[in-house]
Amino acid sequence: MMESNVGIGRRVECDGHRGTIHWIGELPPAQGTWYGIDWDDASRGRHDGSHNNIKYFQTRYPTSGSFVRPAKVNTGITFEKAIRGRYQDDATVESEVMEQLQREINARFVEVVGMDKVGRKQSGNMLCIPDHPEELKKSLNHVVHLVLNNMLVYSWMDLLTCCTMFPELRNLQVAFNKLDVLGPIPCGVFDCLEELDIGENPISSWEEICHLGSLPRLESLNANSCCLKRITFPSTSATDKTPLFPHLERLMLANNPLDTWECTGELNKLSKMEYLVISYNVKTSRYFQEFTFARISKLKVLNRTELSPKEKRDCELFYLKTFSSEYYKNGGKEDQNSNSLSQEFIEKHPTYLRLIKAHGAPLDDTDFKTQKSQKLKDLKVELKIIILSEPQREETFKFFLLTTKVAKVKMMLKRHLKINPSTNLKLSYCSTKDGGFEIPMDNDQQDLAFYSVENGDVLLISL
Known part of the structure; x- marks a missing residue:
């Protein structure tokens, strides 16, 4: 027998499936009452609310409707029974899951009630919106x-x-x-x-x-x-x-x-x-976090990582340095007031000028990088090394970069020739183009290029 309080819009359940009653009546030639139900799961139904080419109710999907006898439909339970059915007498959660949860929240004891059953029964609702x-x-x-x-x-x-x-x-x-x-x-x-x-x-x-x-x-x-x-x-x-x-x-x-x-x-x-x-993709965005902190001016926390003002400033300086070559290639100047920066660069790096205003323009090292990009063999020289006080020592040859400071050359020679680190070396060289004249290298802060050292010259060491 149909419950007296069942009407259109009532939520019902049948064999584990939920739906909404959209029609109540008889379906000739069959006798008795039928419910026309629109199921939440479209695969549960069979039609669009039609029977023998007569449309009885509207469904959300072409196959979400069916007609069901009232005796087969569960029209609801009490609130208390629903609560008990959802949370009471559930099996305990697997031990390894519990242990992981304990580690994550740093708790000695954790009790999770009804997790599996809640997960299985969780579903949306079909509450009707009031007319007014x-x-x-x-x-x-x-x-x-x-x-x-x-x-x-x-x-x-x-x-x-x-x-x-x-x-x-x-x-x-x-x-x-x-x-x-x-x-x-x-x-x-x-x-x-x-x-x-x-x-x-x-x-x-x-x-x-x-x-x-x-x-x-x-x-x-x-x-x-x-x-x-x-x-x-x-x-x-x-x-x-x-x-x-x-x-x-x-x-x-x-x-x-x-x-x-x-x-x-x-x-x-x-x-x-x-x-x-x-x-973001870690593999293709190696410095994504640093650049994002620099590109979003007020950002303080990214993916739950909070930066101090100093750390954020470091990110901004790193961003300026990383894209400095691109900045100068696109019309940027060390004096930002004379900038003729391309619109393309501004759109790609919209915060760059703001960062320059806050920290100053990055160093224009375009010439240095151009030099550095030359083939390595054009920047190296091979020198013959002679220790003047040890003429019997076997001849030694060593490569040096022309950009190497004299002070660093001395350190390299001490290691290479196994000379006591405390020994005070004096360096000079003989050019192959100047008739063998000895030229002193008396300034430790100058590089080899300053002295016009060339490939094949002789480096002389005085101990």
Whole structure:
């Protein structure tokens, strides 16, 4: 016999599957009452709510509907029974899992109640939105934290409509809702919202995320495990701040297929962002953390790593030095007031000029690097070494870089010839082009090139 309190919209369960009653009545030629159910799992049903070419109810999916006799349907249990069934008499968690959990939270004793059963039974709900939700504002104005995860059939507009009942919301979670679009937020909705979790939704466009940028008090946004491929604020120039997200301090973007190098430059446009969680490829982004701290001016914590002001300054100096050659090749000057820097460089390194203003321009070592890039054989000379006080010693030859200081040459010779390190050496050389004249090398701070030493010359040592 059908329960008297069962009606359209009632949530039911049958053989472990859950669904919603959308129709109650007879199905000629069969006698008796049937329920028309739209199942949460589309594979559980058989049709779209039709029978003998007559449409009885609407389903969410073409195969999520079926007709079931009331006797086969479980229409619910008491709250107490539900609690006991979910948490009581569960088997203990495997010992190795418990030990790992103890290590992670540094606890001597851990008890996890009903973890496996909760995991198996966890599912979303199909709560119907009231016809006039705005009329419930006064009754719900003390609710500040609302979880609307895994609502199954709620669209973004349904979620917004539902939230109009909670005018004082500070924290909202709408994860696992299969949302791929968000859309504009009506004026007056989420005026008090400070934390928002939209993670685990297939949102691929940053433009959809930007719809949240109008929220006046939003401080924390979780968009982990979405499908975001890039971040861009197209209406804002490379070095300006965006008017969107005026109070956003914390942003979570882990497990998104982002181009992390480009997006860190864009994220610098957020005026108050201090905390960022983001995934990146360690193999292809060796200095990602250091560069990100330099590229996002107000960033203090990256992937839960907090830097001191000195450490952040070191990251900024390292960033300046790393890209100094690129800076000068693109029109940069040591005097930033005379810069003719290319727009391409500015867009790629939007914080570079700000860092130069704070720390000064990096050294222009273009000429040195050009010299260094020459073939090594053009920078080396082979010298014949003679110790004047030991004419019987066997002739020795050694290669030196022309950029080597005389002081370092002396150190190298002491090691090579096994001369007492405390011995005071005096060096000179005979040029093969000057008729064998001896030229003293009396300045330890000059390099070999200063003395015009050439390949084949003789290096003379006085002990």
